[in-house]
Amino acid sequence: MVILENIFELIDMRSFSSVWFWIILALAWSSVSQNVMGAPFDLIVKARRTGGQAAEDLNTLVGIFVRRRLVVVRRAGHWVLGFQVMVLTTVCIMAFGYAMEFAQAVFLLFLPLTLTQLLTLRLAFRIEHDRMRDARLQRALLRHRLWIQLVGLVAIFVTAVWGMLHVMTASVLGL
Template sequence: MEGFYKEVIGSRSFASIWYWIVFAVVWTRTTHWTLGVPYEDAQNAKKLGGQYQLDFETQIEINIRKTLEVFEGHSIIFTAIAAFFLATVFVLGFSFNIQFMQASFLLMFPLTIVSGMSIHLAQRLRALQLEGLELYGAYVWHRRIKQGIGAFSIFFAAFWGVSQTLFSPYAGTF
């Protein structure tokens, strides 16, 4: 059982299959659900129009209202907590060389950037009142930027993880 723990459930984050599964699932879900609306709904709205277009616009409108209601009411508190939490994880990970904190930071920091971008998009969409193809275009553009950030995040985390695994003093122990 000890060999199984070391190989599959080991505590070295970057060498753990579970970390990479969580990383992949988080980014897949993040890019699929843009502004709380699944990508299929956006595609159906563009291709089929009619009721699908109305449903897509309604979903976007509801999620914009919910997002901005929560954020605008508590933005200072959310920002302060997020900044403190990210700074703490960063310092623990990179100053004290705790690999779990490094792995957590490399997952959370890009998600924080994407969350800020989503809030900005929600504010912009509320101000512009976009409909139809303009709304779809803004949705798809935002989704593609999120995909780019996710791809870079995965690449950088893999690069960092390989360097930590290969060059750590305990690399030969697995």
């Protein structure tokens, strides 16, 4: 029984006071800002500095990502959007309607990530429509990464403030 208690203590459902939540939050935002439109950031920088094969690799990689993303959107985009809205609404109701801490943490993690998906989708449509390549594509990807990092910065700040308020309130109330 002690082993089972230790496992449940390690995987604590109190999110804001758990180090695991903050590790997942940091990894999620690091991953989202590292890969822009399917291309690693270092490839974008290398393509911008040296051009040549790196620029061609970037054009190819982003082209593949854009085509794959837009195929899914055109075939089942409304279903995916509906499912995401349903899940976010359910989690929001559980989080703030029923005051469930784990649901609050999930909502504060996934709402901004959904916003970054919408920004990525918007850029994918622009890349396809304008047939972006080379320097213009690189500028658009770097600008997109900056926006994703700003969304991440605001999301982490809001989550940290909400988490601190939640932990302080719980400690004052003795929960």
